[in-house]
Amino acid sequence: MPKHKFNIVTSTCVPLPYDNIDTDRIIPARFLKSTTREGFGENLFRDWRYDSDGNLRPDCPLNDPRYSGCILVAGKNFGCGSSREHAAWAIADYGFRVVISTFFADIHRNNELNSFVLPVVVSEEFINDLFDSIDRNPATKVSVDLPKQTVTNLETGQSETFEINSYKKQCLIEGLDDIEYLLSHREDIINYENGNKF
Amino acid sequence: MTPKTLFDKIWDAHVVNHITDGPDQLYIDRHYCHEVTSPQAFAGLKQRGLKVFRPERTFCSPDHNIPTHDQDKTIADPVSRHAVDTLKSNASDNCLTYYGLGHDLNGIIHVIGPEQGLTLPGYTIVCGDSHTSTHGAVGAVAFGIGTSEVEMVLATQCILQPKPKTMRITVNGKLRQGISAKDVALYIIAQLGTDGCTGYFVEYAGEAIRSLSMEGRMTLCNMSIEMGARGGMVGPDQTTVEYLRGRLHSPATGEEFDKAATRWLALATDPDAKFDREVAFDTANIGVRVTYGTNPGMGIDIDELIPEPTNESEEKALEYMQFTPGQPIKGTPVDYVFLGSCTNGRIEDFREFARVVDGHKRSERITAWLVPGSRSVMKQIVEEGIDKILQKAGFELRQPGCSACLAMNDDKIPAGKLCVSTSNRNFEGRQGPDSRTILASPATAAHVAITGHL
Missing domain, CATH: 3.40.1060.10 (Aconitase, Domain 2)
Known part of the structure; x- marks a missing residue:
């Protein structure tokens, strides 16, 4: 997975105004057979984007020529279901760098962070305003400023702060992953094992 | 001392380090691997020039990609075969315990963990699979993780995790x-x-x-x-x-x-x-439950009517399921029955199914897939004579695996067909593109299997 260094991302958006988008929809199980991390973007939302004959489904926002950009805006409980990190890889491989929702499923949220995709949790008010803006003007841009932890709808000027712990924020800004942290703490692990009672 | 929950006691006893305004570094006692979510983690480990840190704590069993028939033969689908072979060679390269296809102890990872006593009270247990939560039944802190986290466990026997x-x-x-x-x-x-x-x-x-x-x-x-x-x-x-x-x-x-x-x-x-x-x-307030929509929360008592949708997502779900609000779900004709998965593929589930179908015949309109969760379950089914009851009622047993729960192998419910399934998810296309799923208990599935309807 390319370790993008995050700073400020400003882009148009692709709206998916549906709740409970599960990881089976993001990447169906039959595409999980690959043993590498690459190439999953091709099958992102496969059965939503294509019908069984392989034709583009016109009702899928990803097929709508009006929408583009590296920010995905989705309804609440995004990424519920299976723990497959392939879902986050597919999102990244397709070209998204940020996903905005009011609510993410726990495992998927971790998977996005570990795949260098930034999950941004916003208020109900913010997302409704954003869906309205995109509806009125598909060229609506959003700016996500990680160092300042702010997200701004550039069409309406509405802005709010978002949560991310300072450890993970630093990892994203510097392009570091958790294994690097863990490997540098091997001695603590061995000390722990010597006292582990389970 | 402040009174603590069981969860807090186990979690806190496994914290190696706490990162200020960040996650905990958590020690993992038991790690399970299947072939879908681990290959990229093993590849990452190799790329870093590392071997598995604590090989005795990781157990591997292929379950998602395996066929549920002719397990003594090579897997026909070359991509599935490659995924399973990759797990086998990763396990062997790192000296991990591997229960391969046809091995007496092979099965769905969440079925074999408890049945072999690998899952123990007080443990922290992870696997690159959301249904790792199963192992919590013995009083363990068990949860699903992503592949990056699988790599962390392989490399250091720890993960970084915010405390829930x-x-x-x-x-x-x-x-x-x-x-x-x-x-x-x-x-x-x-x-x-x-x-x-x-x-x-x-x-x-x-x-x-x-x-x-x-x-x-x-x-x-x-x-x-x-x-x-x-x-x-x-x-x-x-x-x-x-x-x-x-x-x-x-x-x-x-x-x-x-x-x-x-x-x-x-x-x-x-x-x-x-x-x-x-x-x-x-x-x-708890009766016989079935789902009617495309997420496990869209459920009702079998005697209730299909509710009115409250938003666009629910409307889409009803349209997908071909159900009309106000219609009774009871009596709905069904095409397929699936008994199995890490949710209901254990011996008790087969006993219950057999109890209901004993003395009856499989409905002619039903295709039934009965898939034990493990080789051990399969063995016990035979030992208890459950296979004879099922056979007499017109049912065939398949070989163990995840099977039609997520249809990664050939066990796919055809488009448009309705399946009553003892598995865990009724998402759109979960059991095969455009397939329709009703989640239910083994007893409900058994009733459907002999009557042909809910």
Whole structure:
């Protein structure tokens, strides 16, 4: 997975105004057979984007020529279901760098962070305003400023702060992953094992 | 000392480091691997020039990609075969225990862990699979992780994880006759929603939970993820101890086992411990449950009518399921029945299915796939003569694996067909593109299998 260094991302958006988008929809199980991390973007939302004959489904926002950009805006409980990190890889491989929702499923949220995709949790008010803006003007841009932890709808000027712990924020800004942290703490692990009672 | 929940006790005892304004570095006692979510982690490890840090703590079994027939032959699908072979060579390169296809101990990873006594009370357990929550049934902190985290465990036996909040779900009263753990799980999910427990780790408590067998507790804990919970657990009691006695990897019987049992029984939430959230339900309200939509929270009692959709997502779900609001779900003709998965693929589930179909015949309109969760379950089915009952009623047993739960192998429900499934997810296309799924208990599935309708 390319370790993008995050700073400020400003882009148009692709709206998916549906709740409970599960990881089976993001990447169906039959595409999980690959043993590498690459190439999953091709099958992102496969059965939503294509019908069984392989034709583009016109009702899928990803097929709508009006929408583009590296920010995905989705309804609440995004990424519920299976723990497959392939879902986050597919999102990244397709070209998204940020996903905005009011609510993410726990495992998927971790998977996005570990795949260098930034999950941004916003208020109900913010997302409704954003869906309205995109509806009125598909060229609506959003700016996500990680160092300042702010997200701004550039069409309406509405802005709010978002949560991310300072450890993970630093990892994203510097392009570091958790294994690097863990490997540098091997001695603590061995000390722990010597006292582990389970 | 401040009273603590069982979850807090186990979690806190496994924290190696706490990162200020960040996650905990958590030590992992047991790690399970299957072939879908591990190859990229092993590849990452290799790229870093590392070997598995604690090979004795990781156990591997291929389950998702494997066919449920002719397991003595090579896997026909070359991509599936490659995935399974990759797990085998990764296990061998790193000296990990591997239960390959056809091995006596092969099976769905969440079925074989408890049945071999690899899953023990007080443990932290992870696997690159959301249904790892199953193992919480013995009183362990068990949860699903992503592949990057699998790599962390392989490399260091630790992961970095924000500590979830705690929640207790109490189910008061005795379960009504014929009501199973699956009905309880589907009821709770319908009440709380598929995001009702997101951010929380759940402890199940109350008379109804205590009355469940270990298999029943596994079914309930398995479905914790479907309410959004990080995991679910049941505090160990005598049922837990008896279940673990004599298992392959449990402490040996005799003095060693008794000592372990005493330690396990001491693992309990303190009487005055505070949970971040408490919810209680009454068994009087829990009937035979089925789902009617495209997420596990869209469920009703079998006697209820299909509800009116409350938003666009629910409207889409009803359209997909070809159901009309106000229509009874009871009597709906069904095409397929699937008994199996890490939710309901254990011996108790096959006993229950056989009890219902005994003396009846499979309905001609039903294609039934009966898939044991493991080789051991399959063996026990034969030993108990359950296979004979099933055969007489016109059912065939398949070989173990995840099968039609997520249809990664050939066991796909055809487009448009309706399946009553004992698995855990009814998402659009989960059991095959455009297939339709109703989640239910093994007993309900058995009734459908002989009558042809709900």
